[in-house]
Amino acid sequence: MKVIVDRLGKIYRERRGHAVTALEDVTFTVAPEEFLALLGPSGCGKSTLLGAIAGLLPASSGGIFFEGERRAGQPLTATVFQEFALFPWRTARANVELGLEELGLPGAERTARARRHIEQMGLGGFEDRYPHQLSGGMRQRVGIARALAVDPAVLLMDEPFSALDAQTRTLMMEELLAIWERARTTIVYVTHNIQEAVFMADRVLVLSRRPGRVLASVPVALPRPRTEAMLGDPSFVATADRIWGLIRSQAQAALVGGQG
Amino acid sequence: MSMPRASASRVPVEDRTRFLVRRNHRALRVAALVGAVVLWELLCRAGWVPALFLPSPLGVLREARDMLVSGELAVHLAASLKRLILGFVLGGAAGIAVGIVVGVFSVAEAVGTPLIAATFPIPKIALLPLLILWLGIGEPSKVAVIALGVFFPLALNTYAGARQVDPVLVRAAVAFGAGRWSVIRKVIVPSTLPMVFAGLKLGAGTALLLLVAAEMIAVESGIGFLVLNAANLMATTKLMVGIVLLSALGVLSHWGLVALERVVIPWREG
Numbered sequence: 007m008k009v010i011v012d013r014l015g016k017i018y019r020e021r022r023g024h025a026v027t028a029l030e031d032v033t034f035t036v037a038p039e040e041f042l043a044l045l046g047p048s049g050c051g052k053s054t055l056l057g058a059i060a061g062l063l064p065a066s067s068g069g070i071f072f073e074g075e076r077r078a079g080q081p082l083t084a085t086v087f088q089e090f091a092l093f094p095w096r097t098a099r100a101n102v103e104l105g106l107e108e109l110g111l112p113g114a115e116r117t118a119r120a121r122r123h124i125e126q127m128g129l130g131g132f133e134d135r136y137p138h139q140l141s142g143g144m145r146q147r148v149g150i151a152r153a154l155a156v157d158p159a160v161l162l163m164d165e166p167f168s169a170l171d172a173q174t175r176t177l178m179m180e181e182l183l184a185i186w187e188r189a190r191t192t193i194v195y196v197t198h199n200i201q202e203a204v205f206m207a208d209r210v211l212v213l214s215r216r217p218g219r220v221l222a223s224v225p226v227a228l229p230r231p232r233t234e235a236m237l238g239d240p241s242f243v244a245t246a247d248r249i250w251g252l253i254r255s256q257a258q259a260a261l262v263g264g265q266g
Numbered sequence: 267m268s269m270p271r272a273s274a275s276r277v278p279v280e281d282r283t284r285f286l287v288r289r290n291h292r293a294l295r296v297a298a299l300v301g302a303v304v305l306w307e308l309l310c311r312a313g314w315v316p317a318l319f320l321p322s323p324l325g326v327l328r329e330a331r332d333m334l335v336s337g338e339l340a341v342h343l344a345a346s347l348k349r350l351i352l353g354f355v356l357g358g359a360a361g362i363a364v365g366i367v368v369g370v371f372s373v374a375e376a377v378g379t380p381l382i383a384a385t386f387p388i389p390k391i392a393l394l395p396l397l398i399l400w401l402g403i404g405e406p407s408k409v410a411v412i413a414l415g416v417f418f419p420l421a422l423n424t425y426a427g428a429r430q431v432d433p434v435l436v437r438a439a440v441a442f443g444a445g446r447w448s449v450i451r452k453v454i455v456p457s458t459l460p461m462v463f464a465g466l467k468l469g470a471g472t473a474l475l476l477l478v479a480a481e482m483i484a485v486e487s488g489i490g491f492l493v494l495n496a497a498n499l500m501a502t503t504k505l506m507v508g509i510v511l512l513s514a515l516g517v518l519s520h521w522g523l524v525a526l527e528r529v530v531i532p533w534r535e536g
Contacts, residue, residue, distance in 0.1 A: 062437050081443060091438035095456040095533045104452070108443030136533040156442065 007074040007082070007159035007192050009036040009059065015067035016054050027217035028054045031068075034211055034220055036160070038074055039190040043203035045249065046213030046221075047257045052196045053088075055218065056164050059194060060085050076159050079109055084158035088165040090145045092137040098148045099124060099133040105156035123151040126185065143174040150182065160192045168197070179206060180234070187231050200253075204246050205232060212249055215256040222252055321503040326510060329503040343511070345487035346477060349405065350515075353412025354473050361417040361469070362462055365424025369458070370450055382421060390415045390472075391479050398483070408480040415476040416469035420462065427461030428454050460534070463527045470519040474512060489515075 016029040028051035036042045044052045057063035059070055060083050072082050084105060092101050102120040111119070124133050127147040137145055146166060153161060166182075167175040183206060186193060197203050203210045204226055212221040227241050236242050303323050309315060310322035317325065333339040368378035394411050401407040431454050439453045481490025489508050496504035528534075 057437075060441055062441055083441075085438070085441040087434065087438060087441075089434055091434045093435060093438075093453070093456070095459075095531075104439070104444075105442035108448060138533065152442070 007072055007076065008038050009160055009192065009194065010071040010073060011035070011055075011059070011068075012071065013068035014055070014058060014065050014070065016051065016058065016063070017066040029058075029065075030217040030219050032213075032218060032220055033068075034223065036192055036194055038192055041186060041193045041195065041206060041208045043207035043210045044194060044196045044213060045198065045200065045203045045210050045253070046218065047215050047253055048198060049216050050213040050256075051216060051218030052198075052213055053164050055213075056085070056162050056194060056196050059083065059160075060162050072159065074159070077157075081105070081109065081156050081158050083160050083162050084153035084156050086146070086149050086153045086161070086163040086166045088168055090137070090142075090149045090169070092145055092148055092152075094137050097134050097136055098129055098140065098144075098151075101137070101148050102152045102155050105152060109156060119155050120151075123155040126154070127151040128181075141174075142170050143178060146170065146178065154185070154189075154191075158191065160194065163193060163195045165196050165198065167202070168199070175202075176234075182206070183232055200246050200249050201237070204228075204242055204249070205237065210245075210249060212252050215259055221256075222249075224249055224252075318500065318502055321506050325503050326506045330507045330510070333504070333507060339507075339511075341487050342489050342492045342508075345485075345491075346481065346489045346515075349408050349412060349480070349488065350473055350477050353409045353477075354416050354469065356409065357413030357416030357473075358420050358466060358469060360413070361420025361465065362424050364417075365421045365426075365462075366428055366450070366455065366458065368421070369425045369428025370454060379425075382418070382425075386418050386422065390476055394480060394483070403484045408477075408485070411480050412473050412476045415472040419468040419472065420465040423461045423465030423468070424458050427458030430461075431457045459531050460527075463523060463531070466523050467520060470523060471516065474516055474519075478512065 011032055011034050014029055014032040015027070018026045018028055020026060032055060044055060046052050054063060058065050062085075076082070093104065096104065099120055102123055103116050106116040106119055121133075124130060127150055129144065129147050129151060132140060132144060137148070140148065146169075149166070153163075167178050170178065179202065195203070195206060197206075207226055209226060210224045212224060213219065214221045224245060226245055228236050228239065228245075306320075307323045310317065310320060310325075321329075330339065364378065364382075367374045368382075369375070390411055393414060394407070397407040397410045397414075401410055435453050435457070436449055439449050444452060477488070478490035478493065481488035482494045485491045489511055493505055493508035493512075496502070496508060
């Protein structure tokens with residue numbers, strides 16, 4: 007599935023009447039089976055952009071389109087949230103089944119699909135735990151299983167690992183890549199971490215500070231499967247440096263401006 | 267003239283938070299209750315207070331036993347429990363339903379909140395004469411006043427709970443295809459449950475209060491009747507049986523709700 011974002015703009019109106027432009031004239035295309043990272047300093051509107059693609063935030067101008075083949079009953083998108091957004095009153099299994107319920111799948115198929123994705127994410131034995139009984143890493147595994155279970159045409163990930171500790175994050179990134187390299191679902195992956203973006207993605211779309219605009223589209227030339235050893239690869243370092251050069255001044259401005 | 271000379275020494279680190287620790291004092295809790303009753307009994311035995319003003323605990327216990335044997339206690343208890351449970355369930359169900367509807371739909375909120383704000387401060391006892399006028403002197407007016415008393419804490423708490431729903435969870439449900447009804451059923455209703463239980467506990471107290479008030483008008487049975495009737499006959503021991511019964515009802519209903527809450531909300535942390 008191809009995603010076309012066409013001159014997208016988003017203006018937030020604050021209560022006292024003045025408007026904040028979060029996104030301005032954002033145009034890009036995500037190719038089928040592409041892993042695209044959206045990268046930018048804090049306050050660049052990258053999460054807003056992802057929300058707009060998910061249909062969770064109305065855009066102020068422009069449009070978003072999906073183009074391509076879709077299986078019957080296949081949802082356009084599924085989202086993995088930064089704060090996990092698991093339902094505390096549902097067990098891991100019931101959380102994974104939520105999207106399947108909304109798709110109207112019969113009980114037996116729901117159970118089977120949920121089990122498959124729970125196993126795939128290494129959650130076997132934890133399916134009857136409530137979210138508060140799971141570690142952060144396990145919770146996000148549930149979040150990913152929930153999104154993959156509905157088999158979306160495009161997977162949206164909003165800083166999925168930024169709430170995790172550094173070690174867990176590294177492991178989860180590798181796991182996600184291993185799954186994606188088999189399934190090849192189109193992914194739009196929001197992050198503020200340059201290394202993470204370069205390590206994971208086929209292409210990094212660099213956004214500017216508010217108002218968010220597309221600064222550059224940086225292809226990543228590293229082969230797949232990606233391995234940890236590539237973190238020292240000259241091509242990896244060069245790409246990361248190039249991106250840092252692009253957003254350094256932006257990040258500094260954000261630091262002084264104090265806008266979160 | 268000179269500063270005190272510094273001397274090298276080794277200082278162990280002590281736990282400075284010791285005074286912050288709050289102990290449970292489990293034994294003391296029991297002892298306080300038992301002690302108060304014993305003190306009361308001793309006070310009566312010493313003859314410092316006439317039994318007419320303050321009957322002794324053992325006397326109250328004996329009277330309760332006699333009433334149990336004669337079946338009098340069961341009659342009053344059954345009559346009161348029927349009114350209490352009926353009023354509690356009706357008022358509670360209505361309160362929860364109104365709270366959800368007002369919390370979810372903006373039109374219902376615009377219509378409902380001023381009405382609730384205007385009627386909530388009325389002491390429900392003041393409405394009893396009106397309810398008797400409308401529903402008659404019989405059981406319906408008694409149940410209705412209890413239901414009204416339970417309705418408000420539940421409507422207000424459920425409404426507050428519905429408004430405090432984590433917006434991230436609502437977005438997550440919508441992201442996975444939930445429509446309005448799914449969001450209400452799968453996100454809003456479960457997240458209001460802790461507030462609903464807080465409301466039920468408040469409502470249980472109010473229900474007991476209104477029960478006694480309602481049972482002081484034109485009834486032949488019930489704990490409120492028992493208390494008022496015993497007072498008219500200067501049967502202080504019997505009156506005390508009624509009061510102890512009310513205390514027990516209050517404590518037991520609270521425990522029951524706490525136990526029910528644990529079953530209904532198994533995902534609560536801690």
